[in-house]
Amino acid sequence: QKEVEQDPGPLSVPEGAIVSLNCTYSNSAFQYFMWYRQYSRKGPELLMYTYSSGNKEDGRFTAQVDKSSKYISLFIRDSQPSDSATYLCAAERGNTPLVFGKGTRLSVIA
Amino acid sequence: GAVVSQHPSRVICKSGTSVKIECRSLDFQATTMFWYRQFPKQSLMLMATSNEGSKATYEQGVEKDKFLINHASLTLSTLTVTSAHPEDSSFYICSASGQALNEKLFFGSGTQLSVL
Numbered sequence: 001q002k003e004v005e006q007d008p009g010p011l012s013v014p015e016g017a018i019v020s021l022n023c024t025y026s027n028s029a030f031q032y033f034m035w036y037r038q039y040s041r042k043g044p045e046l047l048m049y050t051y052s053s054g055n056k057e058d059g060r061f062t063a064q065v066d067k068s069s070k071y072i073s074l075f076i077r078d079s080q081p082s083d084s085a086t087y088l089c090a091a092e093r094g095n096t097p098l099v100f101g102k103g104t105r106l107s108v109i110a
Numbered sequence: 111g112a113v114v115s116q117h118p119s120r121v122i123c124k125s126g127t128s129v130k131i132e133c134r135s136l137d138f139q140a141t142t143m144f145w146y147r148q149f150p151k152q153s154l155m156l157m158a159t160s161n162e163g164s165k166a167t168y169e170q171g172v173e174k175d176k177f178l179i180n181h182a183s184l185t186l187s188t189l190t191v192t193s194a195h196p197e198d199s200s201f202y203i204c205s206a207s208g209q210a211l212n213e214k215l216f217f218g219s220g221t222q223l224s225v226l
Contacts, residue, residue: 097159
């Protein structure tokens with residue numbers, strides 16, 4: 001079992017929809033959780049960074065971590081065509097390399 | 111966010127040549143830099159971790175003599191693909207973290223290597 005599991009999609013939604021992206025992880029030692037956005041042939045861009053359980057909101061993006069169920073979520077409100085990209089979740093134990101999910105390809109259709 | 115600069119963005123070379131990729135942290139000191147490889151529609155695969163002034167730590171299955179990593183300063187790491195072959199064609203991405211950023215990880219823009 002991979003340490004971080006993520007459905008690769010693809011996920012296609014109409015413009016304005018709420019998008020829900022999810023990951024599960026197996027290692028209870030993970031403390032830091034991140035979401036990255038990657039456009040084709042570009043490096044990943046850090047979107048959200050959370051420590052332990054809880055919610056974090058930044059504009060149209062909300063990240064949720066539920067450590068009891070080992071579940072990570074990213075919600076995108078009022079999705080735009082410019083949100084079309086691959087979204088990668090990642091987890092870290094602290095001072096160790098990140099463990100990435102496979103990434104979910106999202107298409108927002110105008 | 112912090113800026114990590116990676117060059118070149120794209121390189122095409124003949125089989126047997128060596129290619130050097132540079133990764134620079136522009137506005138922070140990167141105590142640790144990571145090198146990843148990514149195949150089309152696949153996730154990032156960690157190749158090696160480098161700490162300034164130390165030898166790089168390579169992941170299992172990555173040939174250290176083929177992928178030479180140098181982290182000579184707190185702002186620069188290089189990856190040299192020696193005697194490149196077509197199977198080395200891939201998207202290579204560096205990332206950097208530093209204590210001033212609470213160890214958050216920022217990525218370069220990536221280098222598309224095509225070996226003919």
